[in-house]
Structure formats: structure tokens, C-alpha cells
Amino acid sequence: MPLYRAKCVGRSGRRSTLTLDAVDMASLSRHVESHGKAFVISIRRVSGRAGARARSRMPGPMLIAALDSLELMLANGVRVNTALRTLAECAPAGAARGFWTEVVKGVEETGCLGESIRPFPRILNDSMVGVITAHEAAGRLSEGVRHARNYAAQMMAIRREAARGLAYPALVCAVGFGAFGVLCTFTLPRFSKMLHDIGVVKTNWVTGFFFGVSDLVVRHPVLAALAPAVPVGLAWLASMPRFRPMLDRLVLRLPFVRGVVEALAMARVCVTYRALSESGIRVVEALEACVAVAGNAVYSRALEAVVAAVRGNSSVGEGFERAGVFAPEVVLAIKSGEGSLPQVFGRLAEYYSSESKHRVAVAVGMIEPAMLILVLVWVFGVALAVVLPVVEVVNQVH
Numbered sequence: 001m002p003l004y005r006a007k008c009v010g011r012s013g014r015r016s017t018l019t020l021d022a023v024d025m026a027s028l029s030r031h032v033e034s035h036g037k038a039f040v041i042s043i044r045r046v047s048g049r050a051g052a053r054a055r056s057r058m059p060g061p062m063l064i065a066a067l068d069s070l071e072l073m074l075a076n077g078v079r080v081n082t083a084l085r086t087l088a089e090c091a092p093a094g095a096a097r098g099f100w101t102e103v104v105k106g107v108e109e110t111g112c113l114g115e116s117i118r119p120f121p122r123i124l125n126d127s128m129v130g131v132i133t134a135h136e137a138a139g140r141l142s143e144g145v146r147h148a149r150n151y152a153a154q155m156m157a158i159r160r161e162a163a164r165g166l167a168y169p170a171l172v173c174a175v176g177f178g179a180f181g182v183l184c185t186f187t188l189p190r191f192s193k194m195l196h197d198i199g200v201v202k203t204n205w206v207t208g209f210f211f212g213v214s215d216l217v218v219r220h221p222v223l224a225a226l227a228p229a230v231p232v233g234l235a236w237l238a239s240m241p242r243f244r245p246m247l248d249r250l251v252l253r254l255p256f257v258r259g260v261v262e263a264l265a266m267a268r269v270c271v272t273y274r275a276l277s278e279s280g281i282r283v284v285e286a287l288e289a290c291v292a293v294a295g296n297a298v299y300s301r302a303l304e305a306v307v308a309a310v311r312g313n314s315s316v317g318e319g320f321e322r323a324g325v326f327a328p329e330v331v332l333a334i335k336s337g338e339g340s341l342p343q344v345f346g347r348l349a350e351y352y353s354s355e356s357k358h359r360v361a362v363a364v365g366m367i368e369p370a371m372l373i374l375v376l377v378w379v380f381g382v383a384l385a386v387v388l389p390v391v392e393v394v395n396q397v398h
Contacts, residue, residue, distance in 0.1 A: 008038040015041075056095050058123045060156040066091070066100070067149035074142035081107050099123055113141065127272050127289045128152060134279040144279065151275040154349075155293075158267050158356065165260060165360040172371045176378070181217070181224070183382060188214035195389055203389055210385040245297040252298055256363045263356035265299045266330065270349035277342040284310055298325060316341060 009015050016038070066087055073083035084107055088100035099120060106116025114133030117124045124132075128148040135144025192211050195203070203211065217224040252258050269290045276286035287307045294300045302323035309319030317335030320326050330348060337344035 006043045007041045009041055010038045056099055056120050056123055058096050058099060060152065060159075062096055063123065064149055064153055064156070066096070067145055067152065071142050071145040071149060074145060080113055080141065084113075112136065124148070124152075126292060127276060130281055130285070130289060131275055131279045134276075134281055138280065147275055147279060151271065154271045154353070155268065158264060158271070158353065161356050161360050162264055165364055168364055169367055169371065172375065176375065177227075180378075184214040184217040184224070185221075188385070189218055191386060195393075198393065204392070206381060207385040207389050210382060245301075248297040252296070256366045259359045260356070260363045261296055262327070263352050263359045265294050265296045266326075267349060267352040267356050268293045268295055269299070269303065270345045270352060273345040274342055274349050277345065283316060283341065287316075302326065 007015065007017050070083055070087060073086065074080065078086075081104060084100060084104045088097055088104050091097040091100050102119075103113070103116045106119075107113055110116060112133075114129055114136050117132065118126075118129050128151060131148045131151060132141070132144045135141055135147065188210060192214065248261075251261055272290050272293050273286050276289055277283070281289075284307060287303060287310065291300050291303045291307070294303060302325035305323045306316065306319035309322055310316055314322075315335070315338055317331065317338055320334050321331045333344055333348060334341070
């Protein structure tokens, strides 16, 4: 991201140094004079970190709003570099302004929008770059931006459904760990001390178990604090390329989760293929782009097999059938509509986009009782650990 360091002097005579991102030195000077109420003495560019482009991110709603504005300006005859410069100057400071600033510089140097956005894969993936590049080559750049915007909105909706399915279990686990820490750190140690003070030496196995866990947490607070990080670490380890295929195969064996993963993967694949095919990209290249967005190693390998089958002069329907992973209705629809694959994948995209919402809701509905049962068992165990010693002391007194 390009940064400029400007030495300024305010109207009161006070000197200051600002580090801001801007399209160029002239726009930075205008910004400082109009908003900062100061005058620029000198400006120099600060070199950014290597690889910052590939790591740049932008919130989805902000990207969609920017693409809407870009499409509107291009459709009304505004030149590409002028429209991009306007977006860069209006974008908030940070990743968004840095992204549009770099794109402006790339377009002014190369004259190609598609190649200028390619170094930012975390903002615009290869499929969106392909859509824009294809329409730019055909002289319909505004239409390509609109297609890329619609594709980004659909993919964001799919990611939102996946996040919604994970939100409830993650929330319950976080609350459970928090309650566990409070009980074991504050409540149970005081209750154990109270029992010891009144002379209770022997306790039942439920109370002994919870007191033992509480004593372990108090004696080893560092290990107890690291315990919640274990699931996060395991999830991070499972997401590594070396272990990801094994995790994806395991997930597809879970009864209720399999349907959700299948619907989300097929929604991504069908939305991507429709967007690329409608932009005039060849079948093989569109299928290769689908491999990268499937989100599951099993479906990615199946799509690689489809690509290999198509390269071997087989039809797309035969490739999907040989893969042995895709649902029968998907295979049948593709084999029956070989002559109009964009329409077929469009209908499949609409079906799986709505089906993913339904399957996520069903999976969450099945997980909720299981999580509630676990919480109730934990609460009931703590209640027994506290009540049973009191009952035993009362019985001894009588």
C-alpha cells in the first residue's frame, strides 16, 4: 500500500508530520490543505512491506458498494482511471484507499484493469478477475464490473450462511468456558474451604471430581488459560494444506454436517461457473476456477477429475458422473443440459443457495438440543457437587 509522509505547518505556525495513503502527492497535498487546515512543506513516499498486496483485505459490503459506484460511473461514460481515482479519493483511509490507489497506478501504467487487480487475491479472487478481464477485452467493462459485483454479493451470502451455522456452537462453547473458569476459580474453592473449616473430610465422587478440577485450575492457571486455545489450535492445524483433506473427508462423514457442506460447496461451484461462463470464459477454465472456490478438498479433487475428463474429450456430464461425489440430480441435470450449461448451473446455483439456508437451519436445529443437554448436565453436576455435601452435613448433625 503506498504511503506518503508529509511535513506540514498549521495556520498557527505549529509543525507536524503526517503519514497517509493517497493516490499521488498532489491529491495528498490537497487533502491536507482542505481537511487538515495546514500547508505542506515536503512530501516523500514511504516504501511498504513486501507482500502487502497479497495480504490486503477489504470488508465485503465496502467492496460491493465500491463496485456499484464504479459500474455506475463507467456506464455513464467516465474514463476508467478517472473513476478509479474518484474511488481512491473517497475511500476511507486504510486498506480500501490503499487498494484503489494501487489499482489507479496499475491502470495508468498498463491500461488494463484486470491485470491491475490481480495482485489482490484476498479482495478480488481469480474468478472475479477473470470476469472483469473477459468483459474488458470485449469492450464491456461496466458490464464486467456489474457481473463481478453480483458474484461477490452471492459469495458473501454463502459465506454468511456458513458463519451462521458456526455461530451458535461457538457462542455456547465460549459461554461454557467462561462459566467453567468462574466456577473453578472463585466459587468452588471457597465452598471447598468452607467444608474443610467445618470438618468435612470425605466427600462423594461428584463433589470430589469438581473439587479436583477446581484445584487443578487454581494450581495451574497458565494451563487452564491455555485450555480454551486447544480447540482453536486444533482447528488451525486441521486447516493447514497437509491435514485439510483428512478433515474434509471426516466432515463429510458426519450425518447432519454432510448436507450443509455439500450445499455450500455446490453453491460456490455453480455460482462461480455461471459467472465465468456468462462472461465468455471457456468450460475448462471455468471448471478450474471452481476447483479453487469449492471450499472442500473432496469436491476440489472431484472437480479436478472433471477437468481431466473434459480435457480427455469427455463431456462435462460424463466427468461429473465419473467423479462419484456429486448428487445424482446434479449429474442428471448437467448431462441433460450439455448444450446450455450456463443456464443449468444458474438453476443449480439458485437451488443450492436456497438449499444451503435450509440445511444450515436444520443442522443448527439438531445441534441446539445436544448443546443444551451438555450445558444442563454440566449445571446439574455442579449443583450436585454443591448440594450433596450440605445434605450430608445436615444428616450428620441430626
